[in-house]
Amino acid sequence: MSDNQTKHLSAQDYLRKILVAPVYDVAKNTDLNYMGGLSQRVHQDIWLKREDQQPVKSFKLRGAYNKIANLSDNAKARGVITASAGNHAQGVALSANRMKVKATIVMPETTPDIKVEAVRNFGGDWADIILIGRSFDVASNHAQELAKSEGYTYVPPFDDEDVIAGQGTIAKELFDAKRDLDVVFVAVGGGGLAAGIAVYLKQLKPNIKIVAVESDESACLKAAMEHNQRVMLDQVGIFADGVAVKIIGEETFRLCQQYVDEIITVNSDEICAAIKDIFDDTRAIAEPAGALSVAGIKKWLAANKPTEKLQLAGILCGANINFHTLRYVSERAELGEKKEAIIAATIPEEKGAFRKFCEILGGRAITEFNYRYAPSSAAHIYVGLKLRRGEDELQEVLAELKQNNIDWFDLSDNEIAKQHVRHMVGGRAPELTNERLFSFDFPEYPGALLNFLQTLGQRWNITLFHYRNHSAASGMVLAGFDVSEAELTEFTSHLDKIGYRYKDESNNPAYQFFLKS
Structure with a gap:
């Protein structure tokens, strides 16, 4: 929040700001696609709001543009500044370029070159990039200092009324396109997207359910809700970097407290499975943060098992994924879908033992098998197993192994096993x-x-x-x-x-x- 904002906007004020936000000078009204394949599998109607269709491949353009557009001519003349290593930086750069406002983008030195180049291309002659420090905190502090010393206006990534209202224009499009939605799932990092969507939809359709979806490695909203106040996480995971925020915003938390109905967290494997679901149905490749909503839909349905058919929507909020990350996603998607399991098993160190092990599995497909001879009477094997019926089938397999006196350990949720040991x-x-x-x-x-x-x-x-x-x-x-x-x-x-x-x-x-x- 800026220093001159002494009181909170009302819900009606936010509704007004969203309706008049000039985001369509630069952003587009994105498609709402029906996810036919996933809908058929889960026996519900699932819709996907395609924010990957924005010029910067992310919803962040909306909030950044709305913030800069609402500045006074004086403030625009002085210029704007932000700190970001991701989608927000690109949104600010393109917004500044379109409005001919000088922007300074501060990024950590560790930012991948592909992201630095994207910001440079979107900003053109109107954006200067400063690379400083080895962490986001260093870059953010430097940006704040420059804002004070040079008179720049700081453009926050989420905790700002104009930014929140800009993101809220997504809710306007959702409601205009499909007014019978029952539940909307929204990814949460700092909370700007969830706050903007929730405050708008709850004014027009109070009975609609808003579910916030967080990575279990950066669940700052969940922590804040549990403590009834904002909580600084000790650390956050790096896979879903678009939502890797240690503390929820002040204003975004206030709005989420009032208008978000439920919070669900998902792990990296579930996110990878959702990336695959989105690709299968739309051929779009979501970034990990962009797939959170779909991962949340699947987990929510599995937990709640609704008997009536619901109209569910998720936001594909970003698609700025590094190509090489797809290797990791591909490895983990089947695990996230519970279509694969990884187990450690101990079999006799003797001829024919592996064949007998496979026979016990009853013809099930082995996706991975790692073993090395050791001078011992027992051999430890690392086995990937394809599952057609998910967790129920895995329990059947483990029971069969136990009946045949084969010791086992389920490694399907063991990060060290999946990330490193499988190769070693x-x-x-x-x-x-x-x-x-x-x-x-x-x-x-x-x-x-x-x-x-x-x-x-x-x-x-x-x-x-x-x-x-x-x-x-x-x-x-x-x-x-x-x-x-x-x-x-x-x-x-x-x-x-x-x-x-x-x-x-x-x-x-x-x-x-x-x-x-």
């Missing part, structure tokens, strides 16, 4: 009795690995190292170290100095099954 099965080192395993979030910038090694020093031997990145601002690392119990406190203090987020994975069952000596 068999890497035991019998002599490493003091090995400890840690996962890290690595910032993607030149010298990050060298900084890690230099800070760690040469005292502890690295026994395992697996790195994987999907062209995001952070990479994911799994590393093993030879550290005795007596050295552990000193070792973790070294890790703290490095400054990367880390977690001790030494007791993770995936590590215990396949990597630990």
Whole structure:
């Protein structure tokens, strides 16, 4: 909220602001597509609002344009500034270009080149880009300082009345296109989209249900609702970066408290499955945050099992996905649909044991099988299994394994197993009795690995190292170290100095099954 906003707008004021918002100078009234394939599968009518059709492939253009358009001529002459590494930056850049207002876009140094170039292309001669710091917080603080020292108007990504009203124009289009909607599902990061849509629809159709959908790695609205006040999350996940917000906005929280009926959280696998659903029905490729609403629809239906046919709508709020992320999405979509399971199993280390194992599975398709011989009477295998009937079929499989005296462990929800260990099965080192395993979030910038090694020093031997990145601002690392119990406190203090987020994975069952000596 800006300093001169001393009282909250009423719902009627928001309704008026949404109706007169000049967003169509630059944005378009996007399609509302029927998702035939998904609707048939879940026996409900599901509609998708296609905000990926905007010039910047995201709804963020609406709020940014409305904010700048409502500035005084004086403020426009001084220029605007924002901090963003994603869709909001592109929305501000294009809006400034169209209105011939000078804009400064502050982005972290770790922002992928593809996003920097997109902002540069949309802004043209009217946008200056500043790359500073290795985190969004550094970039945001710098932008706020420049706003004060240079007299620029700061354009917030969500917590602003004009921004909220701009996003609310989506609700106007939804209501005009389909007035019999029963439930609308909206992704939540900072809350601008949900607040704008909810405040509009609840004025015109009070009985419509608004469901906010959050990533379970950045559920700041859920936390705020539970505490009845805004809560700063300690950390947020990086996969659905479009909603990776640590604290809900002040005004957006006020509106969501009043007008959002329910909150549902979804995990990365469920988001990946939703990306596939959207592609199958529309051939659009949503970014992870853009698919949250569809993931929420599926989870809500599974939990509530409505007996009557409902009219449900979700917002495909963005499609700025890095191409290389699709590899991850493809790997995880089947798991998110419960069409695949990953299990660890122990079978005899003898000829014919694998064949017998497959026979027990009764002809079910194996999607992945990882194994390496070890001089032992038992072999640990990593198995991906295709499922036709979801969780019920998995329980049948596990029961059959138990009846045949095969020990098993379900790894379907084990992130370390799915992200790293599946690529590393068999890497035991019998002599490493003091090995400890840690996962890290690595910032993607030149010298990050060298900084890690230099800070760690040469005292502890690295026994395992697996790195994987999907062209995001952070990479994911799994590393093993030879550290005795007596050295552990000193070792973790070294890790703290490095400054990367880390977690001790030494007791993770995936590590215990396949990597630990």
